[in-house]
Amino acid sequence: MCVLASCTFFAGCQLTWYEEPVTNGEPPLTYDEEFQVINDYASIDTVNNCYTVAIDDEIMQRERLTAKNVRFILQEFAKFNESLQEEIEEGAVVTLTLQNRHGFTSHTVNGWKSAIHFRDEYSPVADMIQTKANYGALGFGDGNWYDHSISFAASDRVTSRLDLEASSFWSIVMTCSTGTSSYGNKFTMSGTGRRTAVNRYWWWTGGGSAPFNWEFSVSGPVGGGASGSISFSDTY
Numbered sequence: 001m002c003v004l005a006s007c008t009f010f011a012g013c014q015l016t017w018y019e020e021p022v023t024n025g026e027p028p029l030t031y032d033e034e035f036q037v038i039n040d041y042a043s044i045d046t047v048n049n050c051y052t053v054a055i056d057d058e059i060m061q062r063e064r065l066t067a068k069n070v071r072f073i074l075q076e077f078a079k080f081n082e083s084l085q086e087e088i089e090e091g092a093v094v095t096l097t098l099q100n101r102h103g104f105t106s107h108t109v110n111g112w113k114s115a116i117h118f119r120d121e122y123s124p125v126a127d128m129i130q131t132k133a134n135y136g137a138l139g140f141g142d143g144n145w146y147d148h149s150i151s152f153a154a155s156d157r158v159t160s161r162l163d164l165e166a167s168s169f170w171s172i173v174m175t176c177s178t179g180t181s182s183y184g185n186k187f188t189m190s191g192t193g194r195r196t197a198v199n200r201y202w203w204w205t206g207g208g209s210a211p212f213n214w215e216f217s218v219s220g221p222v223g224g225g226a227s228g229s230i231s232f233s234d235t236y
Contacts, residue, residue: 026064034069040100042077045193049088049109050081051096054191056198057183071171071190078169078192078224137231138216143170143223150232153211157235160187160216162198164228172222174230177215179204192224201235 029037042053055070087094088109095108135152138145143166158179162172171190179202181187187200204212216232 028066029064029069031069031073034065035073036100037063037065038070038073039098040102042098042100044096044098044105044107046107048193049094049096049107050084050193051077051098052191052193052195053077054189054195054198056189057187061183071169074190074192075169081192082168134234135214135232137229138174138218139229140164140222141227143225144221145218148219149215149217151213151215152232153213154232155210155234156204156212158202158214159233159235160200160202161231161233162187162189162200162228163196163231164222164226165194166192166222166224166226168192168224170222170224170226171220172218172230173220174216174218176202177217178206178212179214 038053038055041055041059042051044050045052053074055065055074059065060067060070084094084096093108093110095106097104097106135154135158136150138147138150140146160174164170169190169192172188174187176185176187179185181200181202183200189195189198202214204214206212214232216230218230
């Protein structure tokens, strides 16, 4: 049994889409247009044998994407990945293909169970915090946060770094109450699959002198069975 799995499977399948009000004289993108933009940010994860893609607030602003369509499209990616895993577990030889602005890529998976290796081995979150952060981290496992806020003393510029592994659709919203970034005081990102080394740079807005007491908080579950952390360090 052989299955050809193509990311372009999604395009054109949705008959209706959400539209936001026209801004700056530009009409909103259609569902198919938003899908193509998101497809350009997708890649094939050859370790976990799935499609992976993540869209943050920076990409959404630059590409004029709408929150509802982004969430819907990423959930469709996650559902398609689940069907791929089922095909592989049943013993199918599956070929994942992807065509976007970066060109054409493909990856073939031998689906016999004896040869399946879906995940790398990852260190516990506690170990990740010790090795990746100067000021600690907000960790999560099985799609839920261990802590919902963190505070620490640091210089007037810090960097947050997101690292995660997930099995399906996930979404993160983090707010900084003491500083801002080029995209405001919130960091948002949604996606499916693994995402590592996503950096966001923050600067202090409260005045005064160092050391500054930074405060970050998160809301809602991450979802997707995700495990990982958002760690914090100085910006160099």
